[in-house]
Amino acid sequence: MYQYSEFDKQFVRNRAAQYRDQLERNLAGTLSDDEFRPLRLQNGWYLQRYAPMARISVPYGELSSEQLRVLGTIARDYDKPDAALLAEAQEKQTALGTVPVPGTNRQVGSELKYGYGHFTTRTNVQFNWIPLVKSAEVMELLASVNMHGIQTSGNAIRNITADHLAGIAVDEVADPRPFVEIIRQWAALHPEFVFLPRKFKIAVNGAQEDRAALGWYDIGLQLLRNEAGELGFRVQVGGGMGRTPIIGTVVGQFVPWQQILNYIEACVRVYNQYGRRDNIWKARIKILVKSEGQAYIDKVEEEFRQIVELDGAPHTITQAEYDRIAAQFAPPVLQRQPRDAAAQQVHQIIRADAEADPGYDRWLQRNVLPHRNPELRAVVLSFKRLGQHPGDCTADQFDAAAQLAERFSAGEARVTHEQNLLLPWVHQDDLPELWAAARKLGLARPNIGLITDMIACPGGDFCSLANARSLPIAEAITERFQDLDEEWDIGEIDINFSGCINSCGHHHAGHIGILGVDKDGKEWYQITLGGGDGSRAGGPASPGKIVGPSFAKEEVAGVIEALIDTYRQLRQPAANGRLETFIATLRRVGHEPFKAAANAARFVEKEVA
Template sequence: MYRYDQYDHQIVKERVAQFRDQVRRRIADELTEEEFLPLRLQNGLYMQRHAYMLRIAVPYGLLASKQMRMFAHIARAYDRGYGHFTTRQNIQFNWIELEKTPDILEHLASVEMHAIQTSGNDVRNTTADEFCGVAPDELVDPRPYAELVRQWSTFHPEFAYLPRKFKIAFNAAAEDRAATAMHDIGITVVKNEQGELGFRVMVGGGLGRTPILGSVIREFLPWQHLLTYIEAVLRVYNQYGRRDNKYKARIKILVKAIGPEEFASKVEAEWADLADGPGTLTADEVARISTYFAPPSYAVLANEDALLQQQRSEHKGFDNWMKRNVKPHKVPGYAAVVLSLKKPGVPPGDATAEQMDFVADLADRYSFGELRVTHEQNLVLADVRQADLFTVWQEAKSHQLATPNIGLLTDIICCPGGDFCSLANAKSLPIAAAITERFENIDFQHDIGEIELNMSGCINACGHHHIGNIGILGVDKDGSEWYQISLGGAQGNESAIGKIIGPSFSAQQVPEVIGRLLQTYVTNRVDGERFIDTVRRVGVEPFKTHVYATPINIQQNAGEDAYA
């Protein structure tokens, strides 16, 4: 993984010292809150309902074990013993004291991490497929290019005060696991007819109050021009993006207003002055960065099919875990393991300090000292020997990290909502907990099959509810918390924005609403059909009809028995 060079160390060290003085001046009332606001935001510090929240960058979701141990230390020493992994592959700590923030940043710098540009109107943390470098369907490892973008965008003086925040994601696999269509720029690694490497560039995606999928503005961009072309996009956005209304300031609004073709034309005109300039990538520079992402020292192994089949036949729990939490690896004899942060009774994405230390130990013993954060709020050990899978399962289970629900109903993507966030209209964590409790039975979940359920506590859509097969949005109705349901959203190669099915529901009604949606699915599905496939085939109307056909009895709790 990438290691800081002398410039990284110096930049981060100076930023910590700078922010320490800014915090001192704020506490001494030498800075007003209005003056301090942009300073703290560009260092990842938010003010929430109860305390400050610090968001720490995890570039393209990649962590070393020592960095995870630092998170555990911060959780113990400066928070309440846990952290929250986010849909941006970052981590947040929700109970931070302002005067101690510089000390935390200094600790992070010691393990080559920071919180720079995890907020503010700038280029945010660059994200990527959590299986980069190990996925069998991957064209190349895109992490060197993501790292180049990270370096280029950090402290870029021209783009420190954009009209609004700006997010970039990379994908290099046949299946888009980075949700590129919902990003301001989504970059997909491709090859042209001559076999040359380049990028398909999509712009103008985003969720929030105006959900829009991105539009392709260039089918093939030679790899040398990655940074100059992104710079051209940002320049056009910086010049033409709205600044009079923050709700209409994202690049998606600009692209929609003038059209993708006109936006692409402006980018090409801007790029004409940048192409082949100082920002052009060279083979030597890409090769230099790529050395940081060289494959680990894999052993020559045979696939352990016979051993695994025996273990699976003897242990149903292990078999369920293998079905959902173990993913294919491009190297024979290895597998990628997803550690679920969605155990019933625990807020989605939360991990305790003890779990963080344990996962770091697992990474050291079984995965070359590295791990990944997914945008679905789980963790990944990317390089586990197949012969070690049973042991890893047993150990993960002992620390409540082996729930076999990846991609299933209770693998809920959920923001912290009104329990923490001052922007939220409604609480989201109790709703997620109630749904999980209602449908906790693993056998039932495996029978129902793949469903993406995403929930946000407000229209800002940090829980990505728009692209959930089932989306739940917390709304305010005359001072009360209500929940709007949408269907048909999806990420990946067939990304889609969900459709609202009708009037909103009370918190107590939501689990039964989900139950009725599942009943409709079971009634209408054909053999092997996923929930989203049924919704696409029959449409939203049958689901809507069943949900609103009779009043919802909030005492009903038939659970999985209703779907027999």
């Protein structure tokens, strides 16, 4: 993983010190809340429904075991409300009436416990209960392990994302991480792009399969080689979700890798000049690209020409600079100590126990991925189980993940787009021990890509923008499909859940998407079918289609069950000898049978607690 330079470390420490000064002036009354707001947002501090929310930047999802332990410390020691904050939250909860104060199960009447982090779809980590007066302490603690909240908020270029298998994928054209890091360093605090018309997100994919969901990003960069074998990027611009889901337009078919920063600058500069600032709902670059079409592309090409010919292409990436950054991503040296006789005997017992357990074989199929090094595997730790909401990670689980990373994965883990953790450097001979250790921790459920491996935002339990709660509905669906045999029979399916139209749960890209909406002050849920994220399992990047009117909260779990039953009745054998997936059946037969089943499931469910 990336090795931080002394400059990187000092930069982050200075930023933490600067933030402490800003916070202290705000608390002393010499810096107003309005003046402080853009400063805290630039460091990832939001004010949410009940308490501040801290969004921590995790570039390309990579976390060291040391960083995981610090995140565990933050969850344990800081992610808890003081008496004043708790009283204020309870007062707000009473006034709202419909959204309870979050706790262990985030339900009314449950014991209030805190100490959670939350993995996001953009591989960041969020905390929801850190008092603002403690925020500077958290910033300094993060800085001690080279972490921060820069590029997690505001109308600027945000944290750059990549495929979670970057650098280890068997289908990789080139490792995207050096380019992501170069773009990140260029974009961080870029003076021209600090106040864009709206937030701006970039993703980079280096593999043949698009596991980075490029079509849904403001700029999606796909590494590829031309007929001459030269490396470059296909550039998509103007993707996005929200109120107007749009798949990005290919603007550059092949941009040489040396020129990619200059080309991105042209794309963003045209947006900065012509993007709307009069209407927040029409301020994203997707609206500009859609409205201007070829005119936007022509402006980008002209701006790029001027950057290259008149300005001298100031951001051209040299081979020396690429080599310098790429060297920071050298694979770890994996030194395996030979087992003595006693250790070998224990290893054989664990292996025999694992191979005799049907759950181990299922785990190998769902949670263990191939690696470009044939001796290694990539292993996904599942954070999706009954009693734990999608993406949540407790303080103890942060610590446990750090231990697993150190023991089995050269001290590295990665946050995935699906809100799990991946161990990228596992020796295949260690798989039985890892399975046994992860199962003991409750992190080995073989459900990756299956129905309980849902994506969900925190929704109305935390977010002040949310129209409805997502977590209790996700819990109800998870409870419905606890039979692992049934879950495996259903097969691969993406269920994505957003609590509001901002689409943090990427509901548009779900095979089944669930969106919380507000109807007369009550929580309702809109269902979409047929979305895709661009991966092989997800299908082509495309927004789902709405299934009729919205559903009451007590109906949603039953509607999902009806959709699954319909699929199981209609599916056919596929070319590979297996049964069709949900998305394949849906695209073959169309939406009507599913729409009819969903509407027939109305009004038959008991109220979700």
